[in-house]
Amino acid sequence: MKEKVTLKQMVEDLLNIAEEMCWNKISKNTTFAITLDNEKEWKPWKEKIKAKRKLLKEITEIPFNNAVAFLKKKKLDIYLIELYILKALKNKTIIEIRIRYKNQLDKTYINNISTELPLKHCKIAIPPYIKNKSQKFDINWEFGSLEYKIQMFLWKRRKNKRQ
Template sequence: MTQESLEGNIRNSAVQLIQLAEDRCWNKISHHLTFIVSDFNEFGENFRKKRKLRNKINKYKVPQPLDAVIGVIKKEYQDLYDINLYIFKALQKETIIEIQYYRKSNRELDYHDKIKDYPPMLHAKITQPGYSLEGEKFDVNWESGGGLRHYWKNFLYKWKYRRNLKKTKEIDHHTISTTEIQLMGSHSPLMEGWQKFKEFLTGWFTNFNFKKNQQVHS
């Protein structure tokens, strides 16, 4: 991907992103696309707070046509390592796509020297909520708030997860308790081994004492 082909490549990837969203999400996706631009560093390094901060920062950006924002990307082209397209928000008459870029200069010095002359990578991505990981469709706007249906699906997913986790802990506890009982039981493999060892020691001492007595009498 060259600086000259950058705009066309982003436009094509945006179309692929919309197709991906239509396939994976239950929302009706508008094909009227507008764009905002983000530097990966804008959102800090704390992963847990990043999504919340990203939404807070991005909602104040004014979405524009691609040809109005492409200049920002081209200006940073030589330092671009990776460009990712996300659907920031799908509205009824507009789909806002976030162009988020990651700089080569953010990489470690040794790695930066290896990639400094490489063209940037380009990806179109959709982040999935937990309840969709088995193939179920989801709300494309879940990261920027989501609707009532998303909240209900997410609630059920978390409830089932906690229930299954509780069952797993109960099974593990039962297994541990059963194992402890078996270890203490008279017919457990451990007790049988201990009995055999005691029998061996008893036989060995008996044989030892017998030989010792023979030596004394002789």
């Protein structure tokens, strides 16, 4: 039962963070997509955006209870659980639950954490043109909204003037 409450609280926290940082109306009607974090190295944000757009086309959305059941069943095998807003629509918010399994880690490290419960994080992707924390942005910026295109154009102009 504790796992269900914990995931529920993580979702509430993520939605609250999104409402604070973004100008979009964030729907409390949520669906979930469980993905595997298999990134072994850092990637430029443009590559991450392409991967996210592709992911949105390929995912299978599941309800909260199915996500909880999956995580409960695998909790001893999971090292890290990260929640991201994949896409916010008018009537629903799709949340990505990205997991990294313990067996993806270095073998010497696995022995130290074999009995520990997963680490948990909630994250919001921030566009590169954001200057300060009080500046709100479109939560769906990674999908190339008009606002994103305008802001990126202005950001690149400012950046080029400084160089």
